[in-house]
Amino acid sequence: MSASPGHPAGHRPSRLRRGFAQARAFLSQTDERAVARRSSALAFGIRLSNAALAYIAQLVLARLMGSYEYGIFAYIWAWFLVFASLSTLGFSDSPVRYIPQMREHGEMNHLRGFLRAGPLIVLAASIGSAALIEIGLLVGHPWIDGVYFAPMTIMALALPFGCLQGFFEGVGRSYFWTVPALFPTYILRHLLLMLGMIAVVWTGFAPTSVNALFCLLGTLVISSVYQTFAITGRVRRTVPVGPREFRVRSWIGGSIPFSVMYGASQLFTFSDVIVLSFFVSPAEIAVYFAATRIMQVTQLIPYAATIGTAHVFSALHARGDREGLQRIVREVSFFTFALAFVVTGILALGGHWLLAMFGREFTPGYPALAILALGMIARVAAGPAEDLLNMTGHGRFSAWTAVGAVVLNLALNFALVIPFGIEGSALATSLAIAIRAVWLTFAVRRLVGVETSIFSSRPSLSALRRRFAKPSGDGFAEERPAD
Numbered sequence: 001m002s003a004s005p006g007h008p009a010g011h012r013p014s015r016l017r018r019g020f021a022q023a024r025a026f027l028s029q030t031d032e033r034a035v036a037r038r039s040s041a042l043a044f045g046i047r048l049s050n051a052a053l054a055y056i057a058q059l060v061l062a063r064l065m066g067s068y069e070y071g072i073f074a075y076i077w078a079w080f081l082v083f084a085s086l087s088t089l090g091f092s093d094s095p096v097r098y099i100p101q102m103r104e105h106g107e108m109n110h111l112r113g114f115l116r117a118g119p120l121i122v123l124a125a126s127i128g129s130a131a132l133i134e135i136g137l138l139v140g141h142p143w144i145d146g147v148y149f150a151p152m153t154i155m156a157l158a159l160p161f162g163c164l165q166g167f168f169e170g171v172g173r174s175y176f177w178t179v180p181a182l183f184p185t186y187i188l189r190h191l192l193l194m195l196g197m198i199a200v201v202w203t204g205f206a207p208t209s210v211n212a213l214f215c216l217l218g219t220l221v222i223s224s225v226y227q228t229f230a231i232t233g234r235v236r237r238t239v240p241v242g243p244r245e246f247r248v249r250s251w252i253g254g255s256i257p258f259s260v261m262y263g264a265s266q267l268f269t270f271s272d273v274i275v276l277s278f279f280v281s282p283a284e285i286a287v288y289f290a291a292t293r294i295m296q297v298t299q300l301i302p303y304a305a306t307i308g309t310a311h312v313f314s315a316l317h318a319r320g321d322r323e324g325l326q327r328i329v330r331e332v333s334f335f336t337f338a339l340a341f342v343v344t345g346i347l348a349l350g351g352h353w354l355l356a357m358f359g360r361e362f363t364p365g366y367p368a369l370a371i372l373a374l375g376m377i378a379r380v381a382a383g384p385a386e387d388l389l390n391m392t393g394h395g396r397f398s399a400w401t402a403v404g405a406v407v408l409n410l411a412l413n414f415a416l417v418i419p420f421g422i423e424g425s426a427l428a429t430s431l432a433i434a435i436r437a438v439w440l441t442f443a444v445r446r447l448v449g450v451e452t453s454i455f456s457s458r459p460s461l462s463a464l465r466r467r468f469a470k471p472s473g474d475g476f477a478e479e480r481p482a483d
Contacts, residue, residue: 042178047300050186055354057194058293062286062358064197064207071282072209074289076151078270080216083155084162085266087129090258091122091251092166097258097391098251099174100315113244114251115235119167119228121252126163130156147209147282154213161220168231177234184227192219257395261386264402268409268432272425275413280421283361288422290358291369294347298376301340305332305384313384313391317448325388326450333383337454340380348373368426375430382437383452385444392448401443405436 062070085092095118102111133156137149144152165185172181196215201207267274273292276285309332316325347354351369355362389398409432416424441453 046178046182046186050182050190051297051300053187053190053194055293055297057190058290059357060194061197061212062290062362064201065209065212066207067283067286067359067361068281069207069209069212071284071286071289072147072151073212075148075273075277075282075285076155076209076213077216078273078289079152080155080158080162082263082266082270083129083133083159084126084166086259086263087126087159088122088163088166088259089125089252090255090260090262091118091125092163092170093258093262093390094251094255095167095170095174097314097395098254099171100312101318104315104318108240109243109245110247112239112242113246115171115239116244117246117248117251118171119164121248122163122167123160126160130159133159151209151213154210154217158213158217158220161217161224165220165224165227168227171235172231175234175238177231180227180230180234184223184230188223188226189219192222254395257399258390260399261390261395261402264399264406268402268406268436271406271409272413272417272429275410275417276422276425279417284422287355287362287365288368288425290355290362291351291365291372291422291426294351294354294369295344295372295376297347298340298344298373298380301343302336302380302384305336309384309387313388317392322449329384329388329450329452333452333454336383337380341377344373344376365422368422371423371426371430375426375433378430378434378437381454382441383454385437385440385452388444388448388450388452389440394443394447397443397447398440401436401439405432408432408435 061073065073095114098114099111102108102114134153137144137153137156141149169181169185172178193212193215196218197207197212200211200215205211273285273289276288309328312328313325316328348370351373352363352366355365355369386398389395409429412428412432413425416428418424420427444450444452
């Protein structure tokens with residue numbers, strides 16, 4: 001059959017060749033934006049695998065433990081993430097800011113000093129935090145619900161291993177070592193936890209929250225040791241041997257805002273679970289926690305973007321390239337929102353079935369899941385505003401914003417949980433997320449001079465259309481700033 005005049009025979013092969021050219025350019029280009037895209041894509045693949053594995057692991061734990069014991073485990077897990085964020089003193093995230101800046105300015109002596117002092121600071125701080133938790137448990141034992149005492153004690157023992165893992169994850173992210181940075185935390189940890197709990201039940205032990213926390217402790221020991229050797233080995237091959245200079249006081253001062261901000265962010269994330277513990281049973285906490293774990297898949301999308309771009313934000317800001325910064329922010333905002341919108345819609349439509357997989361007693365959590373979906377959309381609509389503030393020297397502002405958001409979330413939860421139960425907690429959390437997102441968007445515009453919200457990303461859509469309409473030599477059409 002001959003080709004029609006409007007559709008020449010070579011048209012389709014030409015598109016195919018352009019597609020291969022774009023794929024080849026994606027894999028081979030070495031500029032910062034291309035490396036950031038590949039790193040983000042790989043990070044998203046790992047986090048997507050993590051979401052699937054974590055969901056399966058949570059299903060297994062819920063099925064084995066039942067809603068009551070699973071609710072206790074969920075409550076302790078929430079506190080573990082909060083304490084882990086605080087106990088690193090911010091050194092789980094500050095490497096993403098400091099290491100690119102040191103490399104950009106050629107400060108190799110300080111870089112070597114930071115890489116040597118960082119893990120020691122994290123270990124000292126986290127061991128001190130674990131000791132304080134244990135002392136607090138002993139002193140407050142008469143006022144602590146007995147079902148939470150033993151699991152909380154085990155959680156404190158696991159804390160230093162989780163914090164050390166956080167530091168080396170930050171180092172790996174700053175060097176684009178995506179697999180050794182993320183695999184131990186987001187794949188190995190969940191896999192070992194699930195297999196450990198299955199082994200516990202198979203060998204005849206009771207599927208209790210205490211035994212689940214012992215499995216978590218063993219998992220953290222194994223995964224943190226693996227990650228430490230994986231990252232330090234690459235550091236030795238990458239950073240040349242030489243003298244070290246230490247700015248410990250400056251590094252701690254610059255890192256603590258990350259600790260406050262991300263600790264507050266974790267507290268913000270789990271404020272609903274913590275408030276619910278005062279008013280509902282562990283079984284109801286389990287139902288709500290299952291809904292939050294399903295909706296957490298959406299949060300993986302902006303996180304994947306952060307993995308690939310946060311250190312690029314820092315480097316572009318350090319060299320004063322505001323136009324380049326605005327271009328990459330627009331691109332990240334548009335594609336993050338588009339993907340998150342689709343994923344959230346799928347989760348909301350299939351939420352009842354996903355909850356039923358945990359057990360029939362979990363299906364009443366669907367209204368809460370649907371409300372949380374709206375909050376997730378508001379979160380991604382703000383774009384990478386928080387990352388941009390952190391990477392451009394406004395970490396203290398972000399930290400205080402996070403603290404204010406925690407206070408707001410707690411207040412809304414206490415106001416809405418009593419009359420509406422877990423649905424009220426979901427509504428309070430979604431309102432707090434939306435208010436925080438709007439505030440951060442206005443703040444980054446005023447402090448950095450960059451637009452981050454989805455409403456400012458329309459030039460990215462125009463660039464995408466130009467890219468498919470007219471191929472460029474390297475497979476990418478450069479996005480231009482708005483007139």
